[in-house]
Amino acid sequence: MDKKSFTQHISQQYNEELEDILNQVMTMGGLVEQQLSDALVALIEGDNERGEHVVTNDYRVNAIEVELDEACTHILARRQPAASDLRLIMAVIKTITDLERIGDEAERIGRMALHLLDSDRRRSPMAAVESLGQHVRGMLRGALDSFARMDTAQAVRVAQEDIQADSQYEVIMRELMQYMQDYPKSVPRVMDVVWSVRALERIGDRARNICEYVVYFVRGKDVRHTSFEQMAQEATGDRH
Amino acid sequence: MYSTESAEYSETVTDRDASTDTATEPAGVQTPEAQAKVLVRDLKLWYGETQALYDINMDVVERQVTALIGPSGCGKSSFLRCLNRMNDLIPDVAIRGRVELDGQDIYAPHVDIVQLRSHVGMVFQKPNPFPKSIYENIAYAPRLHGIAESRSQMDELVEDSLRRAGLWNEVADRLDTPGTALSGGQQQRLCIARAIAVNPEVILMDEPASALDPMATATIEELIDELRHNYTIVIVTHNLQQAARVAGYTAFFHMGRLIEYNDTDTLFTTPREQKTEDYITGRYG
Numbered sequence A: 001m002d003k004k005s006f007t008q009h010i011s012q013q014y015n016e017e018l019e020d021i022l023n024q025v026m027t028m029g030g031l032v033e034q035q036l037s038d039a040l041v042a043l044i045e046g047d048n049e050r051g052e053h054v055v056t057n058d059y060r061v062n063a064i065e066v067e068l069d070e071a072c073t074h075i076l077a078r079r080q081p082a083a084s085d086l087r088l089i090m091a092v093i094k095t096i097t098d099l100e101r102i103g104d105e106a107e108r109i110g111r112m113a114l115h116l117l118d119s120d121r122r123r124s125p126m127a128a129v130e131s132l133g134q135h136v137r138g139m140l141r142g143a144l145d146s147f148a149r150m151d152t153a154q155a156v157r158v159a160q161e162d163i164q165a166d167s168q169y170e171v172i173m174r175e176l177m178q179y180m181q182d183y184p185k186s187v188p189r190v191m192d193v194v195w196s197v198r199a200l201e202r203i204g205d206r207a208r209n210i211c212e213y214v215v216y217f218v219r220g221k222d223v224r225h226t227s228f229e230q231m232a233q234e235a236t237g238d239r240h
Numbered sequence B: 001m002y003s004t005e006s007a008e009y010s011e012t013v014t015d016r017d018a019s020t021d022t023a024t025e026p027a028g029v030q031t032p033e034a035q036a037k038v039l040v041r042d043l044k045l046w047y048g049e050t051q052a053l054y055d056i057n058m059d060v061v062e063r064q065v066t067a068l069i070g071p072s073g074c075g076k077s078s079f080l081r082c083l084n085r086m087n088d089l090i091p092d093v094a095i096r097g098r099v100e101l102d103g104q105d106i107y108a109p110h111v112d113i114v115q116l117r118s119h120v121g122m123v124f125q126k127p128n129p130f131p132k133s134i135y136e137n138i139a140y141a142p143r144l145h146g147i148a149e150s151r152s153q154m155d156e157l158v159e160d161s162l163r164r165a166g167l168w169n170e171v172a173d174r175l176d177t178p179g180t181a182l183s184g185g186q187q188q189r190l191c192i193a194r195a196i197a198v199n200p201e202v203i204l205m206d207e208p209a210s211a212l213d214p215m216a217t218a219t220i221e222e223l224i225d226e227l228r229h230n231y232t233i234v235i236v237t238h239n240l241q242q243a244a245r246v247a248g249y250t251a252f253f254h255m256g257r258l259i260e261y262n263d264t265d266t267l268f269t270t271p272r273e274q275k276t277e278d279y280i281t282g283r284y285g
Helices: A005-007 A010-044 A046-078 A083-113 A117-124 A126-149 A152-182 A184-219 A226-235 B006-019 B076-080 B113-119 B134-142 B151-164 B168-174 B183-196 B214-227 B240-246 B265-269 B273-279
Strands: B035-045 B051-060 B065-071 B093-101 B121-122 B202-206 B230-236 B249-254 B257-263
Touching: A005 A010, A005 B230, A010 A046, A010 A083, A010 B134, A046 A083, A083 B168, A083 B265, A117 A184, A126 A184, A152 A184, A152 A226, A184 A226, B035 B076, B035 B134, B035 B230, B051 B076, B051 B257, B065 B076, B065 B240, B076 B202, B076 B230, B076 B249, B113 B121, B121 B183, B134 B151, B134 B183, B134 B214, B151 B168, B151 B183, B168 B183, B183 B202, B183 B214, B183 B230, B214 B230, B240 B257, B240 B265, B249 B265, B249 B273, B257 B265, B257 B273, B265 B273
Parallel strands: B065 B230, B065 B249, B121 B202, B202 B230
Antiparallel strands: B035 B051, B035 B093, B249 B257
8 A cells, every 4th residue: 555545535635634634643753753852862961951842842742633633533524434544544543642642751751851960860871771762762763654654564673673672671670770779869860760761661662553553554454462473464464 | 935846946956056166256255154045146137238247146144234335337236136036127138147045046937026026125216105095005015915814914014014114103193194195214114114014035225215314314224224133135325334334244346246245344444355445435446
């Protein structure tokens, strides 16, 4: 399936409405990616200005989500979409929910970053946190890219990257636990790092969700709560 | 049943076994795995020189609603009319292939068409009550078929038919008024009551709600949903949402061919054929 197929309705107006929705999803995705990117700079480098920017900017993500929900409701009510159009609308509704939550996680990271002192940063495994951050950011970008291209093979590859995100998360958490045991007084501050790392891990999960919606939309197969092998099979095999 | 010669019947069954070979089914057509009430094999139809149906293979599932959809001229109404031999009335029609009701070939030479149509009733697009009283509209066919013997039996049958069609409460006190005096939606339900008065097994409906307003349409759809428990229903509709609402199975016809036949949920969310997808999503085919 390719994007062209959304320009082939007999109703030109319908084509435009679907195109607008797809473009808006991409705009929202780009904004969320930027929020995450800024939140990471704030967290790793202690750039408080960026941190504040992320916190105040979250409303923009929310506003696009509301707008897109309305546009999808409009399509459902007015067009009664079927087949791939219906799957597209379902995928969009679910994708923007995950994007909005990723935005919330980015905001959370930005807020935590404002609490941290440079001394906290020196004591925390920041290099590992940054690596995890860049990894999930790459996943988010890949998920959005696979959505834009309706590329199920890429969606499967990106989803599989969640394994690595989870294992990086485990390693960092072990390290932070150990640190808190060794320096109990540091617990309140290190908890901010713990919450941020947890937020990054959740972003990986949500990027994976978006990849699953891409497979649903393109192949008509629901691959949530299945193994990566099954997902890969559904994404590449016959649609039926 | 309606075949007068049992020898004919046994011959039919033998032939049927040979013709159910799955290799003869066109690509993309999957018949549901359930009890078939009406079985269609290699059905072809011509109007004079023009072929209107090509090799239709389809099992209509018992006590289910099956919707036939497709663009104008795709053959869905021609197909529907083959199921109770309504096409016999049209000059220059040629039909080949096999249509079976409960295993009996309805095109066999000795089939009594009047009997057949009491088993396979039909409701048309435009409500067409007889220019008689409401009571007589219902009583006419049962009297013809000798179904009710006494007046009280007939009264009972009329009431029962009108109740099944959801019309009784609206007309109980004026059974002697003309059927044509009812509203469009009521007339259509009267026609449905008339069809079920002879206790058919299959009811064919050709765009039964297309001339009705949304409220009357909703009433008819509700009625179809209730009738489904006792009858096998085949409905032709141009309204895709109506097919999605009422039918358990949906068949998509295009240019005289059955392109796809599947359960309605699957057909409307993940159709197998691009032609189906293009049609139900309103794309250029």
